[in-house]
Amino acid sequence: MAIDYSHQRPVPGSESHTMPHPHDDGDEDGRSDSDMSEGIVELSADEIPEYFQERGGRLFHSHGSCPYPLPVDAEEQQRQNGLHQLLRRLLGGELAVGPVREVLAALPGEQRRVLDLGTGTGSWVLDMAREYPDVRFYGVDIVPIATRYPPRNVLFEMHDIKEQFRYDTGAIDMVHARSVTMAIRDYGALLPEIARVLRRGGLFVSCEWGRRPAMADGSDVAARAPRALAFFDAIRSTLLERRGIQTVADRIPQLLADSGKFTHIVARTYHMPIGDWPDNPEMRELGREYREMVELYARSMRAVLLDGRWAAHADDLVQGYIDEIWSVPGLVSICHTVYARRG
Known part of the structure; x- marks a missing residue:
């Protein structure tokens, strides 16, 4: 069962006790039918700390069944928020790939709904809610780190995405899943449930970062940036050995096809520069800012390395990667995007 941890902040001058509750969908949507198959339990403010644990000076989720390995503290939230803005710039100002505007276009008597999986700080949901004020947004995550005072068309909930949605x-008209592959062990098993909640013709959008560096000119990364490659090789093996997390970013289009539930599958990759090496001024600035996010990522990933056979070399691996993102021109991160329609 999902847990609602958001509360509507009273509007100045209004009677807060008469404000509709954020999960009274029938009233807010102007429809008598509900999109929920079961209710949700409200989480009080004093219960929120129970969902976290501290290890090695970093804060992590305490949900034992979820394999997600990264911290969820202020430093990691800074990285998530910063990466969200940089990715939007990489996508040409768009918040998602695909025919989003078409799918969310208003129709008389219809309430459009969007579900964001692994919503994290909720940055994507909040920006989308501003662009589509008449659309109802749901953001779900294993920990309550999004704002507890979202706009009226947003509801944040705690939910483990490997379990059935409510x-x-x-x-649902659109399901958005960004950077969720470290939160589930079997991505293919998630797709039938996504397909279930989507209406026919509804849109699924995925965005995942590859777990291997590359060179913009296609040259051998092992020769140009061996320490960066060693860092990611250690990360991939540790995630698989210790948590059962596979590298699937580039295989999601095939998984969608194999599910037999999606059509019009369109995949595209984007290259994010790491550092200020590009000639194009806009990309150079993007790469400079992204490098800061990469360094935060490397330091967060130290916790992953400490959990496996690379523990004794964790600091050297992290520092080696950081050294190369500051000294090797041409490094890029590959962002794998795909969108598909519910058949």
Whole structure:
């Protein structure tokens, strides 16, 4: 069962006790039918700390069944928020790939709904909610780190995405999943449930970063940036050995096809520069800012390395990667995007 931890902040001058509750969907959507197959339990403010644990000076989720390995503290939230803005710039100002505007276009008597999986700080949901004020947004995550005072068309909930969603079949117009592959062990098993809650013709959008560096000119990264490659090789092996997390970013289009539930599958990769080496001024600034996010990522990933057979070399691996992102021109991160329609 999902847990609602958001509360509406009273509007100045209004009677807060008469404000509709954020999960009274029937009233807010102007419809008598609900998109929920079951209710949600509200989490009080004093209960929120129970969902975290401290290890090695960093804060992590305390949900034992979820394999997600990264911290969820202020430093990691800074990285998530910064990366969100940089990715939007990389995508040409868009918040997601695909025919989003078409799918969310208003129709008389219809309430459009969007579900964001692994919402994290909620940055994507909040920006989308501003662009589509008449659309209802749901952001779910294993920990309550998004704002507890979202706009009226947003509801943040705690939910483990490997479990069944509370939404009725065909209730959702768009499902968005970004950077969720470290939160689940079997991505393919997630797709039937996504398909279930999507209406026919609804949109699924995925965005995942590859777990291997590359060179913009296609040259051998092992020769140009061996310490960066060693860092990611250690990360991939540790995630698989200790948590059962596979590298699937480039295989999601095939998984969608194999599920038999999606059509019009369109995949595209984007290259994010790491550092200020590009000639193009806009990309140079993007790469400079992204490098700061990469360094935060490397330091967060130290916790992953300490959990496996690379523990004795964790600091050297992290520092080696950081040294090369500051000294090797041409390094890029590959962002794998794909969108598909519910068949």
